[in-house]
Amino acid sequence: MHDYKSNFTNALDYGYQKTKLIWWKIFLMGMLASIYVAIAYVAYIYILSWYGNDELLRTGEFHLTGSALFVASLIFPVGLMMITILGGSLFTSDTLAMLAVFDKKARLYKVFRNLGIVFLGNLVGALIAAAVLRGASAFKGEQLRVIEYLITKKVSSYWYEILFSSMFSNLIVAGTVWSTLATRGAIGKIFIIFFFIWLFTVTGFHHVIANLIIFAFGWLFADVEYIQYFKTHEEIISWSQQAIDGGIITSDYLESRIIDFTKASKPTFESMSFGYKDSLYNIININSSHKLPAYSFDWTLKAFFVNALPALVGNWFSGAIVLPVSYWAVVKFKVDKYGTIDSEIIMENEIKEVIQNTHVDDIHEAEKIAYINLKQKQREEIKKELKKELWFDKIISKIKNKNKK
Structure with a gap:
């Protein structure tokens, strides 16, 4: 196991090797990496849906507790484990290629070109994974509620919040890849990845590729209908008024989609619940409009401009500037005294x-x-x-x- 000074040499070599790959290999590796993360995301969504469905059966309301997010986060590191063992390239970890520029082993334009290619590969991989999952009808009622919850949460923040959050995100993710270079053993790498990525998932910091994957799920399953539950009549009236005021639906259409039914939340207690049946697109659009009144466009544009773009900049800055510059100053400055x-x-x-x-x-x-x-x-x-x-x-x-x- 190398210490941080000796591991710096490994990071330099890692960055240099990233600049030597042919463009189609970079693209293909980017696609594979995104698909591996998407597979882990599916397991994450399924675990959350089990917990949320338990809450629905118990209380009549779909709700994700802290314990649900805690447990589901334990499975998410599998994505990066697959990338490390099987091979793959994520935009966020490939930002470490800037080390090769600092060491004068690669040109800046080549690093930016490769980052653009791997980002495109990650995006295409996310869409391919979502398309395959749509073909398999992998997400149904409970899973769609989780997707709605996650997307609503991601597009209901201001752009500067996502920018700063994404900086912390890639300190963890790029730092994970850097740390795995300190050991050659598979067990050591797995332990490093597990704790680092579990920490990243629990904190909820914004990672541009992970966000694009969940957005891809939302886009490909946008037309799938499911029932959004409400516990009280007042709740559905408030929600309906918000939808009508926002110009998303009309009152006539709303009435035709309301489902009124009786549901027993406990054997000895029955409560009246209401449901609104509509596509995932409309439900996300309505739920995601509560915090950003200044933005008149729908959630898909929010996903790009309010989330993905700031997350892209923040991830790049911490992975390409903060980490490399910090350790270059700490390690390389001292190294110059002796040469290597x-x-x-x-x-x-x-x-x-x-x-x-x-x-x-x-x-x-x-x-x-x-x-x-x-x-x-x-x-x-x-x-x-x-x-x-x-x-x-x-x-x-x-x-x-x-x-x-």
């Missing part, structure tokens, strides 16, 4: 040996002795290499002389 990261580590180890094996207490004196020792070791290694070369040259010359004879 490896030589700095060797120097530190030599200083420790000097302090342990001698009676020198002063660190500056120990550095001088360590420097002299390293120089001597380098001279001895050079002599050994020269002897090997001379020995090899002698053998070659003997072979040549034999051939001449």
